[in-house]
Amino acid sequence: MRVLIAEDEVLARRLLAEYLRPHADISVVAETDNGLDAARAITELKPDLVFLDIQMPRLTGLEVLELTRRREGVIFTTAYDQHAMRAFDLHAVDYLFKPFTQARFDTALERARRLLGQPTPGVEKLVAPVISRVLVRDGEGMQVLLVDDIAYIEAQADNVSFHAHGREHLKNQRISELESQLDPTRFVRVHRSFIINLAALQGLEKTDSDAYIARMNNGKRIPISRTGYERLRTAF
DSSP: OEEEEEOSOHHHHHHHHHHHTTOTTOEEEEEESSHHHHHHHHHHHOOSEEEEESSOSSSOHHHHHHHHTOOSSEEEEESOHHHHHHHHHTTOSEEEESSOOHHHHHHHHHHHHHHTTSOOTTGGGGSOSSOSEEEEEETTEEEEEEGGGOOEEEEETTEEEEEETTEEEEESOOHHHHHTTSOTTTEEEEETTEEEEGGGEEEEEEOTTSOEEEEETTSOEEEEOHHHHHHHHHHO
């Protein structure tokens, strides 16, 4: 089993690694001390199990889930008991309230073993229904892109292309899945291949065939389907 430890406290990371040592079938593929690096590691390494602190610098544990769309194999660790009640209500794999013993840790690990490979009930409820940021590739690395900065999104096979500030950012995700994660009052799918940010819409142009084209503030002209036009009318 491949494990990622995402914890901002050095001593807490060491303790988790020590508790994992007796389990010969487990290898720690990475340790991170902030949420952004945790999101990158989850995306790039795809660990089987993540020990995820909720309160971390740069991104919280819940924001990490939002960015990576992680749905299984997450055990939460934190010193804040108010999160414990929420995690148990949502049926997360398990929740370790600091400080915890080796025995308590082993119980959580055994529960994760039983659930590994199956969607973890309730974890998706921790993910905000509307995203505010997306994790995209930037050369050899990754970067966080604010949704507000996106002018439009274009489908490219099984990928989506985010257009923001004159640059194009690719992500391996279907446009239909992404559409469900965006605020429908601000982002409208005007065509099977395009979603536009209404804040970046400059105007509409009618063609000779009575179709419409969206004119964006960056000069891009985007085709609008009949269904897309009705969605635009509803949005306005």
